[in-house]
Amino acid sequence: MATLRNLKIKTSTCKRIVKELRSYEKEVEKEAAKTADMKEKGADPYDLKQQVMTSPSDSQSILLLPFFFPLSRRSY
Numbered sequence: 001m002a003t004l005r006n007l008k009i010k011t012s013t014c015k016r017i018v019k020e021l022r023s024y025e026k027e028v029e030k031e032a033a034k035t036a037d038m039k040e041k042g043a044d045p046y047d048l049k050q051q052v053m054t055s056p057s058d059s060q061s062i063l064l065l066p067f068f069f070p071l072s073r074r075s076y
Contacts, residue, residue, distance in 0.1 A: 035051050 038048055
């Protein structure tokens with residue numbers, strides 16, 4: 001019984017990590033597209049800098065991706 005319970009816990013953990021990884025990847029893509037769109041439209045350089053520097057989701061997501069990626073590929 002304990003083995004089945006542990007397996008369920010580890011499976012749920014893996015599913016959650018993969019879901020978070022996909023969410024971070026989408027967030028990074030969305031922020032990159034927004035920044036590229038601003039550059040294309042010729043936005044003010046100050047606004048571009050603020051978009052890149054103050055976007056916590058973009059910088060945090062990029063930092064977390066290498067951490068989550070190996071975990072999602074690990075087999076137990």
